[in-house]
Amino acid sequence: MNIAVCVKQIPDPATPYVLDPENHWIVRPEDQVLDDTDRYGIEMGLQLAEATQGTVTLYSMSPSGSLQGIRQALAMGADRAVLIDDRSLKGSDALTTARVLAAAIARDGIDLVIAGTESTDGYCGVVPQQIAEVLDVPALTFARKVETTPGGIRIDRQTQGGYDVVESPLPAVIAVTAGVVEPRYPTFKG
Template identity: 45%
Template sequence: MNIVVLVKQVPDSGAERTLSAGDNTVERSSANNVINEMDEYAIEEALKIKEAHGGEVTVLTMGPERATESIRKALSMGPDKAVHITDEALHGSCAVATSKVLAAALGTLNADLILCGAESTDGRVQVMPHMLAERLGVAALTGARKLTVDGSQLTAERQTDEGYEVVTAATPAVVSVWDTINEPRYPSFKGIMAAKKKPVQTLTLAELGVAADEVGFAGATSAVVEFAKRPPRSAGTKITDEGAAGEQLVAYLAAEKFV
């Protein structure tokens, strides 16, 4: 089975994240950039399917040159090769433009299964799997907590607030996963060394047949108009027990509509 895993490099969610004052995009140049957490679960699921059914796993990334760091980290987990879409004109691309570029690259890879995280920790829009499936004309099984492969048939348990739904589709298909689906493996020293020699193909917009004015700020369908830091937390209400603390507490809770 030919499996492609979408991997995105994002600022570490454990550190402070900011937007650039120059163009209102996520500040990445000075951030501690890592693989999007959800994508690691997609990588692990791809490797498990390969181990059970054979085939090849390709990592696909769209991002600046420094995204190579995350590509090598992904390859150290076990995938066979990677494709890196990089072009200066991509800066400022919205989700719609991003899906167009990724779909163009996926069209050259002939994937039976496309795996990705359910969301990215920087954008958190959760629309990419659906957009890609629409552009490619294939099924989308989203939010999977479990995935079963039987030949060309896919069965997924789709996680919901109330429990889960069982959905099926035939390959080729796009499947997004949550962090409940597995436990990603840690790269071994052997895997880290092997990753340095694995092939990474670089593609530009011209090679994908996508015009520069269709992406970036020029082709964006949405943009951040302005932003501001979260205001500091104000001091809370303090009640001192001088005999009527219970009444004061109930009055406060009632005023805030807690009771």
């Protein structure tokens, strides 16, 4: 199974944010870190790839100045990373981000796309569903448990009253919640 995991580099949450006085965008420091919620998606992707003799490719749209977050994700064990860096994408909204990521993912013939439910710097929570819409594949959201089925995927979808079991054929997009798995620690080797 060829698995795409969407990851985002964000300003270190321990560092105070500064807004650009002209456009009110966050001034992104050179040092970026891996969004903590993405570690769950990476780990889920790695476990599924190990179970299916598959691969994990990371996809990120961000300035390439600091690759600290991408390096951390690769050190967890991902096979490769695709970084989309274009000045014209600075300040992109969620839909533009989804379109750009979906275009990159579509070129690689991916079976499953995994993303965190939402990023911790924007809390938008719609990019995974928008990627699914652009790719014209099912979106399975709020996954707290994920397993493969013959030709598909099954999740336990977190709801207010517990969970629902949802199945889908592949290709598909799933958005995982924190706690879906326990992320491994990055290694120097990767």
